[in-house]
Amino acid sequence: MKRYKIVELLGNTGRELLGQEIIVKGWVRAFRSNRFIQLNDGSCISVIQAVIDFELFDEALLRRITTASALSLTGKLVESIGSGQALELQVSAIEILGDANPDEVQKTVMQPKRHSLEFLREQAHLRFRTNTFGAVFRIRHAVAYAIHKFFNDRGFFYLHTPIITGSDAEGAGEMFRVTNLDPKNPPLNEDGSVNFKDDFFGKQVNLTVSGQLEAELAALALGQVYTFGPTFRAENSNTSRHLAEFWMIEPEVAFNDLKDNMDLTEDFLKYICSYILENCAEDLKFLNDRDAQEQTQKPQHERNELSLIERIEFVINNPFKRLTYTEAIEVLLNSNHYKKKKFKYDVSWGIDLQSEHERYLVEKEFKCPVILTDYPAQIKAFYMRLNEDGKTVAAMDVLFPGIGEIVGGSQREERYDILHKKCEEFGIHPEELWWYMDTRKFGTVPHAGFGLGFERMVMFVTGMSNIRDVIPFPRTPQNAEF
Numbered sequence: 001m002k003r004y005k006i007v008e009l010l011g012n013t014g015r016e017l018l019g020q021e022i023i024v025k026g027w028v029r030a031f032r033s034n035r036f037i038q039l040n041d042g043s044c045i046s047v048i049q050a051v052i053d054f055e056l057f058d059e060a061l062l063r064r065i066t067t068a069s070a071l072s073l074t075g076k077l078v079e080s081i082g083s084g085q086a087l088e089l090q091v092s093a094i095e096i097l098g099d100a101n102p103d104e105v106q107k108t109v110m111q112p113k114r115h116s117l118e119f120l121r122e123q124a125h126l127r128f129r130t131n132t133f134g135a136v137f138r139i140r141h142a143v144a145y146a147i148h149k150f151f152n153d154r155g156f157f158y159l160h161t162p163i164i165t166g167s168d169a170e171g172a173g174e175m176f177r178v179t180n181l182d183p184k185n186p187p188l189n190e191d192g193s194v195n196f197k198d199d200f201f202g203k204q205v206n207l208t209v210s211g212q213l214e215a216e217l218a219a220l221a222l223g224q225v226y227t228f229g230p231t232f233r234a235e236n237s238n239t240s241r242h243l244a245e246f247w248m249i250e251p252e253v254a255f256n257d258l259k260d261n262m263d264l265t266e267d268f269l270k271y272i273c274s275y276i277l278e279n280c281a282e283d284l285k286f287l288n289d290r291d292a293q294e295q296t297q298k299p300q301h302e303r304n305e306l307s308l309i310e311r312i313e314f315v316i317n318n319p320f321k322r323l324t325y326t327e328a329i330e331v332l333l334n335s336n337h338y339k340k341k342k343f344k345y346d347v348s349w350g351i352d353l354q355s356e357h358e359r360y361l362v363e364k365e366f367k368c369p370v371i372l373t374d375y376p377a378q379i380k381a382f383y384m385r386l387n388e389d390g391k392t393v394a395a396m397d398v399l400f401p402g403i404g405e406i407v408g409g410s411q412r413e414e415r416y417d418i419l420h421k422k423c424e425e426f427g428i429h430p431e432e433l434w435w436y437m438d439t440r441k442f443g444t445v446p447h448a449g450f451g452l453g454f455e456r457m458v459m460f461v462t463g464m465s466n467i468r469d470v471i472p473f474p475r476t477p478q479n480a481e482f
């Protein structure tokens, strides 16, 4: 006899199997009246109802059927007479695959009642069993798949860039060092500093903050590539939008300028949103209701006028607002918000925009996704292309409602001399980046790319408001459990 997954039984396959004996396996969500088992197997958010004739089974066996226990059930698939489900299983055989102690279950997130997200985080190993996290992680998978599909369909090549690297692509110095030296007794130079020549790689290396520099090398030969890998940042930001370990997608395209880069980003983000709407309807419906419930708990002025599904549709159906950094500064300076001194941080040309400024632009001023371009050179990375004005660079940040910055990218500096000068201005030794500089000597061409923060995208399409709740095991300052 064949085992079927619940997602199959609730689709067309289930209709075809009516009247037949089949096997389902899963975990008990509830067992009511010694008669109705709600079984979930993770294939979808729905449960299948299994009906038991208790006279057919040993009482001791039935007592072992408790919330969270694992079962293999054999039975006939029939149309359900009760409301709430179309099909149910008339059980003829029960095998207990794994017991669960009810007293222990009481203390966990598997106890079926509303738990706080904080409590769920403490039990990240068990939270997969809840409806919310089942839905979030199925959607996380779908976002990853949509990303690969988008690029594959457009002729991009998936490139694996190194996780251990000697370079700090972003130049922010927020890196985790990788070493196998003895911390108590490292080899020293004459001046007392650590001698990294004796370290595993013969030099100082770190966990990567971005695969971009290596992706550029490949783009200048393969034309269009993208990376999709883990990145690490030792920034001490304990916010709901930062992780120390997160996943980033970085496409890089030869012959693209900033305008092409913006068009690609916009198509890409819209594609992901459409894919999720079309392919994750059941999980999305659940999260939409969850989000609506959460909104009612918030003070009036923080509530979102749009539901989760409406927010996703809004991104698909509306063009992103594009403006320069300089224009954005003007907008902020002319806002009533600024005049009434409601910003915590001051506004003037040259500042790094704070999240309150970004949120004002997206949520109050334009009420749609915004692409800001042409930032001052000194607040952006060394590799961004210098504009004609000599003081701004061809950078772009995409800002999303409720999220803030979701994408950062730029057209790259392809001119050797200017790049060399930029390195010096930023205190980067061009000799250490000889391999990067080299590409500007052998058939250099304009090229551009960007980085999408994967978890921030998953936050947007699931409506989860803390980034720790869209990655299975979050790594944040003072926290690397599991």
Ligand code: 4AD
Binding pocket: 169, 170, 209, 210, 211, 212, 233, 235, 241, 242, 243, 244, 246, 248, 250, 251, 405, 406, 407, 408, 409, 410, 449, 450, 451, 452, 453, 454, 455, 456
């Ligand atoms: O803006 P960032 O730092 O850009 C880069 O790393 C470029 N090399 C990308 C490129 O042009 N190829 O990071 C890109 C995105 C951000 O917009 C944000 O969505 C996400 O990565 N991100 C983080 N997500 C979670 N936790 C953090 N600590 C993040 N830092 C950046």
Ligand code: MG
Binding pocket: 397, 405, 407, 408
């Ligand atoms: Mg950025």
